[in-house]
Amino acid sequence: MPFTDEEITELKRLHAEGLGRNAIAREMGRSLRGVSVHAERLGLTFDRTMTALATQAKVTDAKARRAAIVQRLYARTERLLDQLDDADNGGFKFTTSTVNGIETESLDHVPGQEEKALAGAITQYMNQAVKLEQLDGDPGVEAARSMLGSLAEGLTKLAGLDGGGDDSGEG
Structure with a gap:
C-alpha cells in the first residue's frame, strides 16, 4: 500500500530525529520493507553507526x-x-x-x-x-x-x- 503524503512527511520527520528503520516502522505501523522502500525513494539512508553504538552500550550494560x-x-x-x-x-x-x-x-x-x-x-x-x-x-x-x-x-x-x-x- 503506498504511503500517503502525511506518512511521507512523518517518515522524513522520524528519520530526521535519528530513529532507525525498525523504530520508524513500529511508530508508523508499517512494514520494515515498506519503510525501507519509501526511504530509499526519498534518498534517506539509515546510519548503522547509531545501531552499533546502541548494541555496544547494551553489551557493556x-x-x-x-x-x-x-x-x-x-x-x-x-x-x-x-x-x-x-x-x-x-x-x-x-x-x-x-x-x-x-x-x-x-x-x-x-x-x-x-x-x-x-x-x-x-x-x-x-x-x-x-x-x-x-x-x-x-x-x-x-x-x-x-x-x-x-x-x-x-x-x-x-x-x-x-x-x-x-x-x-x-x-
Missing part, C-alpha cells in the same frame, strides 16, 4: 550487570563461610522445632546437615560466579576455575564425611 551479580555471589559465599567459621567460637546459630516451640541456640560446631547444605550453597555460588566471569572472558578465569573446582571438591568431601547424620551428641 549487560557485562556490568553480570559483574555486579558476580560480586553479590562472592559476598554471599563469604557470609556463608563466616557462618562456618563462627562455629569455632560458639557462634553458629542453630534453630530447630522442639516440643517447646522453636528454639535457637549457639553451637561450637556446625551440625552435619547444615554444613552439607552450606557447602552445597557455597559450591553453587562459586560455580555460577565462574560461569558468569567466563562470559566476559576475564583474564585468570582458568586459574580461578581450577582453584574453585578444587575448593568445591574439598567442601563436598568435607560435608559428606559424617554421612549426613545428626552430630549433636544426643541419643
